[in-house]
Amino acid sequence: MIVKEKKRIRPLIGVLLFIISIVLFITTCPIGLLYGLFHTAIRNSLRGIGEYALKMAISIDQLGNVVMQHILNLLIIKKGGYKFGNRDETISSAIGKNIQLGTLSGFGRLIDKILDFIDPDHSLNSIDYHIEPGEKAYKQ
Template identity: 85%
Template sequence: MIVKEKKRVRPLIGVLLFAISIVLFVITCPLGFIYGLFYTAIQKSVRGIGEYTLQMAISIDQLGNVVMQHILNLLLIKKGGYKFGNRDETISSAIGKNIQLETLSGFGKLIDKILDFIDPDHSLNSIDYHIEPRERAYKQ
């Protein structure tokens, strides 16, 4: 078995790339969003706009899972719960995994109830079993 060493990240490079990504996002996203709406409306009508905006919502949710991982781990799960922060996973997927593991905190259960009100069984239906966990294996 080949063990892959974790690549070292130089802190300054990470901060610099983050700053550049924010600037590019602010400058280019409005244009890309407007063009994408018109393009999708012409190519696929209103249904296509729903799919396009859902793709963006999922991406934003994945970003939120990374950005807010520390506070989500503190507020939504009990010790030993499935951790938030995987860049390829939505917050709802991580909540769903914690429902199955019975490791949601009281506040986490409240958030899940709110999501259930909007979309019944949202967190459980959002579980992505194809995500490679960051720290430990997750069993289905």
Template identity: 85%
Template sequence: MIVKEKKKVRPLIGILLFAISVVLFITTCPIGLLYGVFYTTVRNSVRGLGEYALRIAITVDQSGNVVMQHLLNLLLIKKGGYKFGNRDETISSAIGKNVQLKTLSGFGRFIDKVLDFIDPNHSLNSIDYHIEPGEKAYK
């Protein structure tokens, strides 16, 4: 197995790419969302719309895991807990891993209980949960 060395990022390039991504997101997402809702509803009915909405929710959650990683690490976990910030993981998955490790802070346990009230065992069921687009998504 070949292990790639982490590429160094120049700070100004990172900031510039971040700014461009935000502008593109704000200007193009509303159009893409409207078209996606229309397309999905026509092609796959309300069930397809629910799956489309879930994919978007997971993507937003993964972004939140990166954007809020420092705050989440401060507020939700004890020292030595599983860290937030993995771009391929949801906040709920990281909470679930900390439930297993018993490293959630009091506030973290409260958030977990709120999630459990909405969806029983949500954080535990979210650990490494992946939704891969099916064939229908590309037709």
């Protein structure tokens, strides 16, 4: 049996790459957003802008799932619930998986009800079944 060793992460490299990514995001996103909006409007009209905006919203949601994973795990799920924090998954998808498991806290159920008011069955419809679970996704 071959055991694959985990790649060792150097903390300073992670912090440096994080800082570089923030600087690049702040300096280049406004230009990319304006160009993307004009390009999409010319090529695909208003419908294209809606799809473009949805793609950005999903990406921001995935970022939020990583950034806020610890507080979401504390406030939204019960012990043994499906963990937040997978970089490829939205917050709504993780909430939907916890609905199926019956592991949402009272606050988590409130958040789900708010999402349902805006978009009925939003969390359940947002479940991404093709997400590879992270190593810690099922651990406590």
